[in-house]
Amino acid sequence: MNAKTTLFAFLLTMPLALLAADDVKKTTQVELPRQDKPSLIRSVEPSPLPTAPTTDQTTAAKLVYGLLSDSRYAYRPRALDDVLSADMYKRYLESLDGGKQFFTAQDIAKFDAYKTKLDDAIKSGDLAPGYAIFATYKQRVDQRVGYARNLLKQDLFDFTGNDSYEYDREDAPWAADNAALDTLWKQSVRNDWLRLKLAGKKPEDIRKTLDKRYANMGKSIAELKGEDVFQTFVNSYANAIDPHTDYFTPKSADNFNMSMSLSLEGIGAVLQKQDDVVAIREIVPGGPAGNSGKLKPGDRVVGVGQGDSGTMEDVIGWRIDDVVAKIRGAKGTKVRLDVIPAEAGLDSQPSRIVLVRDKVRLEDQAAKSKTLTIPGVGDAPAKRIGVIELPGFYQDFEGRRKNANDYASATRDVAKLLTKLRADKVDGVVLDLRNNGGGSLTEAIELTGLFIDRGPVVQVRESGGRVSVEGDSDTGIAWEGPLAVLINRGSASASEIFAGAIQDYGRGLVIGETSFGKGTVQNLVDLDRWPANEEARFGQVKLTIAQFFRVSGGSTQNKGVVPDIAYPVSVDASEYGESTYDNALPWTKISAVPHTRYGNFAPLLPKLETLHTARIASDKEFGWWSDDVAQFREERAKKSISLNEAERRAQRDREDAKRKQRQEARKTLGLDLDPLADDYSDDGLAANERDIAKDAEREKLADKRPDPLLRESAAILADAVRLLNADRQLSAQVLPTATTAGHWAD
Structure with missing residues (x-):
């Protein structure tokens, strides 16, 4: 089913459960006596x-x-x-x-x-x-x-x-x-x-x-x-x-807080349940598991012991979260694992590995950057566009409260990447917020502050009607140059605060699909605060405490952020987004607050639309993506599937032929090959039925797939830079305060 x-x-x-650590202090490996080998054939x-x-x-x-x-x-x-x-x-x-x-x-x-x-x-x-x-x-x-x-x-x-x-x-x-x-x-x-x-x-x-x-x-x-x-x-x-009020048990609350901080304490591995055994899906770089060199994807954990001499517990048949709880632990403590290698049979003798837990930062979920080169047009030279991918607005709240120097922060990470891109002399920056579901409100405000020189960022209305204005109070701009923000239907909450502020300030172009439409603010309330329990007993509640509004006065609630340059809709608003919730708050509007208007892109947008339309007409990758979106929406609307083998096989053959034709076209046109083109047919298996190591590798390859939407966004930004450089009158109309807002035009 x-x-x-x-x-x-x-x-x-739920195949993944994250454990963590930074680096290993000591690891050993010993063989278990034959009589201690756990039996795998039991219920x-x-x-x-x-x-x-x-x-x-x-x-x-x-x-x-x-x-x-x-x-x-x-x-x-x-x-x-x-x-x-x-x-x-x-x-x-x-x-x-x-x-x-x-x-x-x-x-x-x-x-x-x-x-x-x-x-x-x-x-x-x-x-x-x-x-x-x-x-x-x-x-x-x-x-x-x-x-x-x-x-x-x-x-x-x-x-x-x-x-x-x-x-x-x-x-x-x-x-x-x-x-x-x-x-x-x-x-x-x-x-x-x-x-x-x-x-x-x-x-x-x-x-x-x-x-x-x-x-x-x-x-x-x-x-x-x-x-x-x-x-x-x-x-x-x-x-x-x-829709956004939730109750967490103490265990769920811990997991939620860890996901926000991007830092955990443990061995540094990603686990997956496979039948009755928990296996390692991925090793987190820099953690004890990785530094030990003793573990690899596919290895099965069959026993866990605490410290040097704690009882080894047979964890075969356990829930994955219970196994995770045994392996995860405080920095500096030891954990012993009985492990059966991926290549060995389940009746093989396990090896015992001892690791010292530590703190690890989950870098794969943190901001990262790269540079795209957009070919020149006519006499205009090529443009180098920096891209920053931000999966979430994360913050280590506890680390910040303790004033730690290395606490995880989306804004701090993006600021470092901007410094690097500036040194690389890129011509513009695209901030990719696709599928960024939000996170810390503070991070959204401070991230906006990297691109504006002080001012309001968001208005927050509480239950009693009181409206407060939250903004950036720090002088200076981390990036003054051309900016675009790429969003889709999965961009929500803090992503919408940031994209909306950039749009209201006229600080950059917003490109993509209309965002999710979540315009409410949540806060975590610890239910143990009233009895003042020494240990967690009652859990936490994430409850809606306010609604946020853009500085222009409108809410993103239900309506989302509408892009300046729109891509085809991949997911309909009736299927995904705030508007699909039957008890979502309605859209409303309050008064705007004074804010600097750095630019007005309205005069530029028709020219950018014309160039965009002409370019994607001959862009094979973008066209293929558009075709796939249309096919997906058509198939989704059917809600049923044929059980006729000949019909299904013909459909499968058509899809296989289409992938092969596209791959051949990529070779002919000199495009980047799709690393998954030969591995995209339905294998009929559930996630926990596949070879773990191969499936994890395939997941990594997915990150290397051609991304026509990102490249087109960079091309649109490059178009904007060229147009403004070539037309001083247009530049003065679009960016009347360019000397203050940033150097879009030379």
Whole structure:
């Protein structure tokens, strides 16, 4: 089945868990005695799922209610009544079975008794309804898994008919009964089989692969703990307040904070669950794991021990987050790992590796730069455009509070890259914020300050209506030259604050697609602050506390940032973005605040559009991307796929031929080859079924694929520089304060 449609499928599809460290102090490797070798051929009996919350969870639920119902904290508090209870009920069912693949209409009819009682459950901390619904969910998953595995023993795999598999059931009605679900699952299993058959797998291998896949689905649900159910149920309440309010258990809160800081303490590895074993997917450069030279992608961790003499715990069959918790630890402490090499069989004797944990910065998620050369036009010389890719507005909040010299900061990293690009004498800079979902509001403000000389950046309106203006107070500009900001539908929140400010100031061009449309501000509230607990017990809440507005007065909420030069829409606003949430805040506007207008690009835009349109008409890569986007949108609209083998094979052959033709065209035209062109056919496998080392390498190769959107953005910026250099009258019209704002024109 399509696991993405269920919330708890995160255990099926969450292949990555980050551990960390900077450098290794000491490593050793010894062989385990033969009698200590763990057995891999066994089943792990999970602990029974609690049927009621713990005392701490009961308290946490009440604290969440007190927080979200109080206008002193929540920007838009909602009364927790029967109306909100019904909304919670709907969201809880969606989180469990969004694809309507497990519950029947008969189940839903029974659950309806809880529809107006969930508000009382939160207020009292008696969450029995949530656990009762989940208990049925677990039973239904077990039934579906058993049914799917049994189908593999039958002869159901003739693909000469005209039937199809309906994979998108979000808006479909609940299946009437188990017989209706059987029909849905039969088509799902047949689709899984056909995908593997088209990839060249033999029937016995297909049967083995799918049987293991469905069994692992059941195991993943069986591994769920009470805290998982509790977090999901409480989030049905939090998410009913607004789309960006969430509850985190203590463990989830730690992971969220680590992702924001880009720095963790541990061994420096990325782990992935594969069947019953946790394997190493990637080694983080500079960490103990990498410096030891003893670990590599694909190696399996079967045992973990603490310090020099702590008990070695057999971690086979454990959840990946539990294994991560054992390996992760404070800087300077030791951890012992029993490891089976990637090339060895699972019954091989493990080696023992001792590492000293340290702090590591996750550089692959930090800002990075490169330079593109844009060919000259006529007598105009080529232009060198610097590109800065910024995946997120990260900040190590704890490091900043401690005034550390090396705390992670998006602004500090970008400033260093700008210094380097200035030294390289680039003619302009493109800041790539595609798929940058945001992060720290402070970083968005300070990053804007690198390109303007003091002034307001964003307006923040609190729940009571008070509006404050946040801005850059530091004099000086890190980059005065030509600037463009590249965005897409995945650019959200802090990305929109930055892009909107650059646009309002006339400081640079905004290029790409209309952004996500998230115009709200969130803050983390530690629920342990009131009881003043010495250790985390109750978790944290990320709640919406304010709405932000551009200095021009408009909000990015729902509408997003509209680019000056637009690319074809890759994802429709009805499918992705703030506008898809049924309880998102509406767009609104407040008064503008005075700010410098460095430039007005309106007179320049028609000329840039003309040059852009002419260039992409002959740009093969850009054209191919546009064609692929159109095809993707067409396929997505179908919501089902044929189960006729001849039809599917013909489609697959067409796609393979198209890739080969494009690769040949790249060779003929002297374009960069696509490193994944020969490895793009559907292999029919799930993420945890592939060779880990090869899959990780393929992921790295994806970063080297031709990027026509980035190159075209650099070309547009180069066009702007040439036009302004060649036409002094136009330059004076577009950049009336160029001497103050930056040297767009020589």
